[in-house]
Amino acid sequence: MDPHIASVPLDKATRLLNHGPTVLVSARHDGVDNVMAAAWACALDYTPPKLTVVLDKIAKTRELVEQSGMFVIQVPTAAQLELTYQVGHRSLSSEPEKLADSGVELFAMDGHDMPFVAGCSAWLVCKVLSELHNQQAYDLFIGEIVGAWADTRVFKDGHWHFESADPCWRSLHYIAGGHFYATGDALDVDTGPRG
Amino acid sequence: MDPHIASVPLDKATRLLNHGPTVLVSARHDGVDNVMAAAWACALDYTPPKLTVVLDKIAKTRELVEQSGMFVIQVPTAAQLELTYQVGHRSLSSEPEKLADSGVELFAMDGHDMPFVAGCSAWLVCKVLSELHNQQAYDLFIGEIVGAWADTRVFKDGHWHFESADPCWRSLHYIAGGHFYATGDALDVDTGPRG
Numbered sequence: 001m002d003p004h005i006a007s008v009p010l011d012k013a014t015r016l017l018n019h020g021p022t023v024l025v026s027a028r029h030d031g032v033d034n035v036m037a038a039a040w041a042c043a044l045d046y047t048p049p050k051l052t053v054v055l056d057k058i059a060k061t062r063e064l065v066e067q068s069g070m071f072v073i074q075v076p077t078a079a080q081l082e083l084t085y086q087v088g089h090r091s092l093s094s095e096p097e098k099l100a101d102s103g104v105e106l107f108a109m110d111g112h113d114m115p116f117v118a119g120c121s122a123w124l125v126c127k128v129l130s131e132l133h134n135q136q137a138y139d140l141f142i143g144e145i146v147g148a149w150a151d152t153r154v155f156k157d158g159h160w161h162f163e164s165a166d167p168c169w170r171s172l173h174y175i176a177g178g179h180f181y182a183t184g185d186a187l188d189v190d191t192g193p194r195g
Numbered sequence: 196m197d198p199h200i201a202s203v204p205l206d207k208a209t210r211l212l213n214h215g216p217t218v219l220v221s222a223r224h225d226g227v228d229n230v231m232a233a234a235w236a237c238a239l240d241y242t243p244p245k246l247t248v249v250l251d252k253i254a255k256t257r258e259l260v261e262q263s264g265m266f267v268i269q270v271p272t273a274a275q276l277e278l279t280y281q282v283g284h285r286s287l288s289s290e291p292e293k294l295a296d297s298g299v300e301l302f303a304m305d306g307h308d309m310p311f312v313a314g315c316s317a318w319l320v321c322k323v324l325s326e327l328h329n330q331q332a333y334d335l336f337i338g339e340i341v342g343a344w345a346d347t348r349v350f351k352d353g354h355w356h357f358e359s360a361d362p363c364w365r366s367l368h369y370i371a372g373g374h375f376y377a378t379g380d381a382l383d384v385d386t387g388p389r390g
Contacts, residue, residue: 018234019368019376020215039213042237044249044333052247052335054239078382085384134329138239140247142333160370170379173214173368175355178386181214184365184379187273189280191373 001110004151008122012158013148014043016075016122017051019160019183021171024087025053026106026115027064027071033115035104036061037088039174041073049145051126056139060092066135069128071143074120077154078182079168083119085178112147121169122150162186196305199346203317207353208343209238211270211317212246214355214378216366219282220248221301221310222259222266228310230299231256232283234369236268244340246321251334255287261330264323266338269315272349273377274363278314280373307342316364317345357381 008016017023020042026035040054051073055062065071076084086102095101105118109125116123126143134140154161154169162170163186170182203211212218215237221230235249246268250257260266271279281297290296300313304320311318321338329335349356349364357365358381365377 015371018370020217020234020237022215039215040238042215042247042249043235044335050333052237054237081382082384085386131329134326138245138337140239159374160376162376172382173378175213176210178384179354180382180384181355181357182379182382183368184377187276187367187375187377189277189373189375191280 004153005149006152008148008150008155009158010049010145010148011047013049013124013145014046015158015160016124016148016150016155017041017043019171020173021075021183022084022174022180024074024076024084024117024120025055025061025071026074026117027061027068028113028115029064029067032064033099033106034061034064034092035087035099035115035117037084037174044142050129051124051143051145053141053143054139055141065128065141070114071126071128072114072116073124073126073143074117075122075171076120077168078170078172080119081172081180084172109147109149121154121171122148124148199348200344201347203343203345203350204353205244205340205343206242208244208319208340209241210353211319211343211345211350212236212238214366215368216270216378217279217369217375219269219271219279219312219315220250220256220266221269221312222256222263223308223310224259224262227259228294228301229256229259229287230282230294230310230312232279232369239337245324246319246338246340248336248338249334250336260323260336265309266321266323267309267311268319268321268338269312270317270366272314272316272363273365273367275314276367276375279367304342304344316349316366317343319343
């Protein structure tokens with residue numbers, strides 16, 4: 001495994017998503033891997049950590065999630081802007097070479113038979129908590145986070161370090177079309193005793 | 196109404212949340228108003244537009260949402276950093292003057308008997324789509340967006356203009372403790388014809 005990748009304690013896992021980044025969702029079933037982009041993913045709970053993600057019925061990745069009951073949420077970086085846009089706009093159904101054509105390289109994490117996207121800043125392996133009404137009525141999936149990792153060049157000791165890392169590590173925040181914003185400056189409130 | 200505030204077409208309303216900002220949730224019932232901060236809010240659907248928000252059982256605002264069936268999601272700005280932190284860490288139950296002490300000024304929007312927080316960049320009035328299982332098991336509320344507005348100094352013609360607006364208009368992205376990031380630089384993908 002890449003020596004820069006370190007596991008993140010599960011009780012800190014939601015911090016990887018708190019800033020609202022656009023994520024990549026990947027899944028594997030029966031020898032098929034796919035990766036999609038999702039702007040609509042969000043932390044849901046701390047203990048055990050959970051998240052929500054919206055997966056449209058036309059998404060091939062959704063089929064793989066439903067079949068395998070597992071998925072990976074990963075946080076792409078500014079360096080992966082083009083990759084993120086491409087996996088969000090190409091479909092594996094019509095483009096069998098979607099992943100290669102989008103520049104996606106997959107890697108393995110020990111003990112998890114899942115497709116992890118190389119070059120991201122964080123990875124969250126999730127087990128689907130089956131909620132068929134939400135899935136059918138709202139395309140809303142709930143995942144329990146069962147493993148979390150981050151690249152220590154940007155997330156270390158339970159904290160993001162965007163302010164000191166190279167700007168290429170900033171997260172992406174999708175708006176529409178080809179338009180994103182990067183995560184910006186740190187803003188800190190003085191949390192000392194209140195007057 | 197403030198001449199800078201303009202309504203946003205409902206089919207563009209999710210753009211106000213796509214970049215994953217920390218939001219303020221406000222609600223009113225039986226003469227009581229409250230405002231809380233929530234990092235866990237997310238768009239859910241385009242038509243009709245919907246969103247999700249996690250409201251903990253200890254939150255007084257949640258009671259008002261459950262009683263009235265309505266809430267407002269608003270997007271605070273970097274200029275409201277301290278306000279956002281304060282409404283997220285003070286409780287109306289123990290501090291009756293929470294809103295005034297946190298610097299919150301409420302205003303009215305024509306036709307909506309709801310508490311809107313002045314100085315935000317965007318406002319979304321939501322009607323609770325009652326899903327008792329989600330609310331009880333996950334503290335997860337689904338709202339249908341029935342009205343949307345933005346301050347035209349930062350969101351106009353269906354687009355955020357963070358790159359040209361004063362930095363005080365940037366959105367906030369909460370991590371933990373007193374630590375936030377502002378929305379950062381625009382990143383654009385060339386969406387022209389693919390080769």
